[in-house]
Amino acid sequence: MDFAALLRSLWEYRLLLxxxxxxxxxxxxxxxxxxxxxVLLTPLITVGVFVIVFGVMVKVPTDGLPTIMFxxxxxxxxxxxxxxxxxxxxxxxxxxGLITKVxxxxxxxxxxxxxxxxxxxxxxxxxxxxxxxxxxxxxxIQLLLIMPFLLLSTxxxxxxxxxxxxxxxxxYRDVKHFVPLGLQLFYYSTPAIYPVSAVPAWAEPWYAVNxxxxxxxxxxxxxxGQWPSATTLWTLGGMAVVCFVxxxxxxxxxxxxxxxxx
Amino acid sequence: MxxxxxxxxxxxxxxxxxxxxxxxxxxxxRLRNMTRMLMSAGRVQPKAPPIVHSDxxxxxxxxQTADAPPDHFWALKDVDLEIAQGDRVGIIGPNGCGKSTxxxxxxxxxxxxxxxxxxxxxLISLLEIGTGFHGDLTGRExxxxxxxxxxxxxxxxxxxxxxxxxFSELGEMIDTPVKRYSSGMYVRLAFSVAAHLESxxxxxxxxxxxxxxxxxxxxxxxxxxxxxxxxxxxxxxHDMDAINRICNRGVHMAHGRIVGDSMxxxxxxxxxxxxxxxxxxxxxxxxINLQCEQVWADPAESPTFDGVIRLDAVRIIDAxxxxxxEFDVKEPLTVEIEFEILKERYPxxxxxxxxxxxxxxxxxxxxxxxxxxxxxxxxxxxxxRCTITAPLLNVGDYRxxxxxxxxxxxxxxxxxxxxxxxxxxxxxxxEGVRGDWPNQWPNxxxxxxxxxxxxxxxxx
Numbered sequence: 223m224d225f226a227a228l229l230r231s232l233w234e235y236r237l238l239l240x241x242x243x244x245x246x247x248x249x250x251x252x253x254x255x256x257x258x259x260x261v262l263l264t265p266l267i268t269v270g271v272f273v274i275v276f277g278v279m280v281k282v283p284t285d286g287l288p289t290i291m292f293x294x295x296x297x298x299x300x301x302x303x304x305x306x307x308x309x310x311x312x313x314x315x316x317x318x319g320l321i322t323k324v325x326x327x328x329x330x331x332x333x334x335x336x337x338x339x340x341x342x343x344x345x346x347x348x349x350x351x352x353x354x355x356x357x358x359x360x361x362x363i364q365l366l367l368i369m370p371f372l373l374l375s376t377x378x379x380x381x382x383x384x385x386x387x388x389x390x391x392x393x394y395r396d397v398k399h400f401v402p403l404g405l406q407l408f409y410y411s412t413p414a415i416y417p418v419s420a421v422p423a424w425a426e427p428w429y430a431v432n433x434x435x436x437x438x439x440x441x442x443x444x445x446x447g448q449w450p451s452a453t454t455l456w457t458l459g460g461m462a463v464v465c466f467v468x469x470x471x472x473x474x475x476x477x478x479x480x481x482x483x484x
Numbered sequence: 485m486x487x488x489x490x491x492x493x494x495x496x497x498x499x500x501x502x503x504x505x506x507x508x509x510x511x512x513x514r515l516r517n518m519t520r521m522l523m524s525a526g527r528v529q530p531k532a533p534p535i536v537h538s539d540x541x542x543x544x545x546x547x548q549t550a551d552a553p554p555d556h557f558w559a560l561k562d563v564d565l566e567i568a569q570g571d572r573v574g575i576i577g578p579n580g581c582g583k584s585t586x587x588x589x590x591x592x593x594x595x596x597x598x599x600x601x602x603x604x605x606x607l608i609s610l611l612e613i614g615t616g617f618h619g620d621l622t623g624r625e626x627x628x629x630x631x632x633x634x635x636x637x638x639x640x641x642x643x644x645x646x647x648x649x650x651f652s653e654l655g656e657m658i659d660t661p662v663k664r665y666s667s668g669m670y671v672r673l674a675f676s677v678a679a680h681l682e683s684x685x686x687x688x689x690x691x692x693x694x695x696x697x698x699x700x701x702x703x704x705x706x707x708x709x710x711x712x713x714x715x716x717x718x719x720x721x722h723d724m725d726a727i728n729r730i731c732n733r734g735v736h737m738a739h740g741r742i743v744g745d746s747m748x749x750x751x752x753x754x755x756x757x758x759x760x761x762x763x764x765x766x767x768x769x770x771x772i773n774l775q776c777e778q779v780w781a782d783p784a785e786s787p788t789f790d791g792v793i794r795l796d797a798v799r800i801i802d803a804x805x806x807x808x809x810e811f812d813v814k815e816p817l818t819v820e821i822e823f824e825i826l827k828e829r830y831p832x833x834x835x836x837x838x839x840x841x842x843x844x845x846x847x848x849x850x851x852x853x854x855x856x857x858x859x860x861x862x863x864x865x866x867x868x869r870c871t872i873t874a875p876l877l878n879v880g881d882y883r884x885x886x887x888x889x890x891x892x893x894x895x896x897x898x899x900x901x902x903x904x905x906x907x908x909x910x911x912x913x914x915e916g917v918r919g920d921w922p923n924q925w926p927n928x929x930x931x932x933x934x935x936x937x938x939x940x941x942x943x944x
Contacts, residue, residue, distance in 0.1 A: 241632045244625075245618050252620040252661070323612040324633055325592040478595025481588070482498065 228474060231327050238326055242334035247341070261342045262349055265301055269293045276415050285417045287445055288358040291351075295441035296414040298346045302373065303380045303434060304405060305339035306332075310384025311401050314392040318484045328477060329470065332385055336377045343373055355445065364444035371455070372437045375462040379433050382465030389476035393483045413438060433461050488685055488716050489567040489590065493599035496560040496585050497552060500544075544580075545739035559585040561740045562599070571747075572717040574731030574760060576724070576767050582740040583720045587611060587689050590718065605684030605716075608635045612689075614674030619663030623654055623673050626662050630677045644680050651702075652676035672699065679706040686710060687718045704730060724764040724842050728927050734763030738770070761879075761927035768841045769881055774905045776800045776809035789898035792829050793888050796865075797822040798903045809906045813931060814916040816874045817906065819884060823868075825861045830890040832861045834868050837885040838877075841905070846882065846929055875917045878931040881907045 251257045269290060276282040277289035284292040310332045314321060317331055347369060355361035391397035412434045413421065421429055429435045436458045440450040450458075548557045560582045567573055575583050588594050590601065591609035616633040617626050627648055631641040641648075649658050652673045662670060679702075688707070707730055710717060721727055727734060736744035744766050749757030757766060777799035780786030787795045799820050802808050811817045819836055833855055838846045849870055883905040888898040914920050917933050925931060 235635075237638050238632050241629055245616075245621065245629055248625070249618055249620050320616050320633065322593060323615045324609065324635075326633060326635070481594040 228327065228329075232329065235326050235330060239330050239333050239337065242330060243337045243341075246334060246338050258345070261345050265294070265297045265346055265350065268297050272297070272415060282416050283420060285419055285442065287442060288354075288360065290354055291358055291360055291445060292417075292442065293415070294351055294354060295445070296412075296438045298343060298351060299372065299376055299437050299441065300409070300412070300414055300434065301346075302339045302343040303376050305342060306336050306377050306380035307384045307405070308401065309335045310381055311387045311391050312398050313384070314388050314480055314484070315395065315398070322481055322484060328480075329385075329473060332381055332388070332473075335384070336381045339380070340373060340377060360445040362444055362447050364447060364449055365441065368440055368444055368450060371459075372440055375433065375458045376437055378462035378466040382462075382467070382469030385469030385473040389473060389480050392480050408432075408434070417442075431457060431461075433458055486569050487566045488569050488571075488605055489565070489601065489603045489718075491563055491565045491590075491599065491601040494560060494563040494565075494586070494589060494596050494601055495558060495598045496582075496589060496594075497556050497597040498559045498585075500555050500557055547741075548739055558740050560589070560596075563740075563742055565735070565742065565745075567716060567718065569716060570714045571733050572731045573719065573733045573735055574727035574764075575718065575720045575735045575737060576722070576727060576764060577737035578770075581737045583737055584611075584689065585740075586737070587687055587718070587720055591687055603685060606635065607685040607687065608681050608683035609687035610634070610678050610681065610689065611687075613678045614670065617662055617670070617674065620661055622661055623652075623658040623665070624649070626673065627677055630674070631681075634677070634681055635683065636681060640682060648676045648680050651679060675699065675703060679703055683715070685716045685718075689720045690722065724768065727764055728761055731760050734760035736763050736767045736770075759924045759927075761924070764842075765881060769907075772841065772881075772905070774809040774881070774907060775902075776904060776906055777807045778903060787900055788826075789888060790829075790890070792825065792827050792890070793832060793898065794824045794826060795821075795886075795900065796824060798884075798886065800904055800906050811874075811906060811908050813877070813879060813908055813910045814874050816871050818869050818871045819904065821868045821870075821886065822865070823888075824865045825863045828860050828863055830860055830896075831856070831858055833889040835887040835889060836870055837887065838872070838882055839885065840929065841881040841883060844929055846877065875931055875933045877908045878925065878928055879908050879910045880929075881905065 251260065254260060256263060272293040273289050277284070277293075309316070313331045313335070314328070317328075321328060351365075352361065355365060387397050387401065411428065412432055413429065414434075418429050418435065418439055429439075430453075436450075436454050440454060440458075443450065544557050548559075548561065552558055563582075563586060575586065577583050587609065588611070589596050590603075591607070591611060593609075593611075614626075614630060616630055618629060621629060624645075627645065628638065628641055632638060652658070652669075652675070654669060654673060657665070657669060658673075662673065665673070704726060707717065707719070717730070719727065719731060734744070734746045735742055744757050744763050746757060746759050746763045749762065750759070757763065777797070779797040779799075780795065783794060783796075789795075797820075799807050800809065801818050801820055802811065803816060803818075808817075821834060825832065834851045836849045838848070840846060849872075851868055851870070883902045886900045886903045890896045890898070910918075910925060912918070912922075917931050918925065
C-alpha cells in the first residue's frame with residue numbers, strides 16, 4: 223500500500239469530507255421540529271432516565287459526584303463512540319450507490335462520521351457538561367484540558383474498529399446484526415451506569431484495558447481535580463493509535479476489491 | 485504520441501453464481517449429501533444427470549472460463565489499450581462484453597485481478613448521473629454535493645454555478661429539496677452538473693440515453709465541445725450514431741477482449757477496420773450473415789399471403805446476372821423477385837424498403853409507376869426486377885424489406901422483413917463520386933452523384 227499516495231489523494235479530496243459532513247448533518251435533522259436540539263435531547267433524556275432509575279430508585283453509588291454529572295460524562299462520550307462505530311461498520315453497504323459509481327478515497331466516509339460524532343460531542347460538551355459542571359461546582363481545569371485527548375482516542379478507536387468491520391460487513395451482512403449486540407455487552411462491561419469502585423477485584427484487569435472505561439473514569443476523576451495516570455494515558459493513546467492504524471491498513475487492503483462483493 | 489491512459493494486460497476475474505451461502509443452506513446441502521450417501525450405500529450409484537448449463541454460460545465464451553478457477557470467469561482478459569491526448573474513444577460491444585468492467589477499472593472503482601493501467605492528468609468518470617444526490621438537500625446543495633463527489637473543486641462549482649442552474653432550466657425550483665422534484669427535473673439537474681464537469685480525461689457510460697430529445701442533443705453538443713478543447717473522452721454507448729458523431733476512434737469489444745480498434749486498423753492498413761464507422765459497422769455486422777438469395781423450391785413452404793400471392797424467390801444480382809452480396813459503391817445492383825398470383829382478386833404492387841443494419845430508413849421504391857394502375861393482377865408467375873442505381877448508396881450494410889400492396893389500404897399489405905441483405909464497399913479508386921478525394925468518405929447514408937458548376941471568373 224502506498225501510504226504517500228493515500229495521503230495525497232485524501233488531501234486532494236479534503237473538501238469532499240466537508241461536503242459529506244454537511245450532507246450527514248442536514249440529512250439527519252431535516253423534517254424534525256427540534257433539529258439540532260436532538261443532539262442535546264438524546265443524552266439529556268438518557269441521563270434523566272439513569273438519574274431516576276439508578277440514582278433515585280436503585281441508589282447506585284456515584285463516588286461522591288453529583289448524580290447528573292456522574293452519568294453525563296459517561297453517556298456523552300459513549301454516544302460519541304457509538305456515533306462513529308455504528309455508521310462506519312455499515313459505510314460500504316450503506317453507500318453502495320456511491321462507491322460502485324464513482325471513485326474517491328472511501329476512507330473519507332468514515333472520516334466524515336468521525337467529524338460528525340465530534341461535532342455532536344462538542345456541542346453536548348459545551349452546552350451540557352460544562353454548564354452542569356459549573357453549576358454543581360465540579361468544574362476543573364482538568365475537565366477541560368483532558369477532553370481533546372479523550373475525545374480523539376474515543377473517535378480513533380471507534381473509527382478503527384469500524385474500518386476493520388466495514389469490509390467484513392460488506393461481505394457478510396451478519397456483522398451489522400452482531401455489532402449492536404456486541405455494543406450492548408460492551409456497554410454493560412463499561413462503568414457507565416456504575417462506578418468502577420463497585421467492580422469485584424477479579425474483573426479489575428478488564429477495566430484497566432477497556433478504553434471506554436478509561437475515558438469515563440478520566441472524566442470522573444477530572445471532576446475531583448485528578449489528572450489521569452500515565453498508565454491510563456499510555457494505554458488509551460496506544461490503543462487509539464493501534465486501532466486506527468490497523469483500521470486504515472485493513473480497510474485500504476480491501477479497498478480495491480470491496481466493490482465486487484457488494 | 486503522448487498517452488494519457490495506458491492499460492497493459494488488464495484482466496478482471498468475477499464469480500459466477502451466488503457468492504454467499506447462509507450457514508443453514510450449507511448445513512442443508514451437507515445433510516442431503518450425507519443422507520444420499522447413506523441411502524445409496526450398497527446400492528449401485530445412479531449415473532449423475534447431465535450437467536445443464538445455465539443461461540449465463542451462453543453469454544460467456546469458452547475462452548472466458550478456460551483458464552479461470554471453477555465458478556469464475558474473465559470479465560476482462562488481457563486488454564491492452566493506449567489512449568492519446570485528445571482521443572475521443574467510443575467503446576462498443578454486446579451486453580456482457582466487458583465494457584462496463586473496463587470503465588469501472590479505469591475509473592478506479594474496482595481494481596484489476598492482474599495487469600495494470602496508468603493515467604496522466606485529472607480523470608473524472610461519469611457512470612451514472614446524480615451520484616450521491618440526497619433527497620433532503622436542495623437542488624443547489626446537491627450541485628455542490630454531486631459536483632464534489634465527481635471530483636470538482638468547490639471554487640470551480642461556484643464559478644460555474646449559474647451556468648449549471650441555467651442549463652438545468654430549473655429556475656426557482658433550485659432551492660427546493662430534490663425529493664420534491666419530478667423525475668424529469670431530477671434528471672435535468674443531474675445532467676447539468678455532469679455536463680459541466682471539467683477534466684482532462686472524461687469517462688462517460690451510456691448516460692445520454694436518458695432525458696428528452698432536446699436535452700439529449702444539448703448534452704451531446706456539450707460532449708463534442710469538451711472534446712474540441714483537446715480533452716480526452718472515453719465513451720461507452722449502444723447508440724452507434726452517437727459514437728459515429730462524437731468519437732474519432734472506435735474500439736469493439738467482445739467476450740472481455742478488444743476485437744477491433746480503428747486506430748490499430750488504420751496503422752495496420754486494414755481498410756475495413758480503420759475508421760469509427762468501420763468499427764461500428766463491423767459490430768453491427770458481427771454474427772449476421774448476408775443473405776443475397778432466398779428460394780422456396782417447395783410451394784408448400786414458400787410464404788403465401790391471403791391465398792393469393794406466393795413468394796417463390798428473391799435475390800440480388802449484379803449487372804452480369806450473378807447472385808452476389810457485396811457491391812462496390814460504383815456498381816448498380818438489381819433486386820429480383822419471383823412470385824405467383826394464385827387468384828385474381830386485387831391489384832398487387834411490390835414495394836422495396838432499403839434500411840441499413842442499424843435501422844436507418846434509406847429509401848423505398850415501388851413498382852406502381854409501371855404496373856397497371858388499379859387493374860387486378862392476373863393469375864400466373866411473375867418476375868419483377870428493380871435496379872438500385874449507382875452511385876447512390878454509401879459504404880455500409882443494408883437489408884431489404886419486401887411488401888406486397890393489394891389495393892391502397894394499409895391494413896391489406898403483406899410484409900416480409902429482411903428478405904435480403906447486402907453490403908456496399910469502397911475500394912477508394914478515384915472513379916465515381918469520390919474524384920481524387922483520398923480519405924475515408926464521410927459516414928453519411930447516401931453517396932449520390934450530384935451536379936456541380938464551377939464558374940470562374942465570376943462577377944455578380
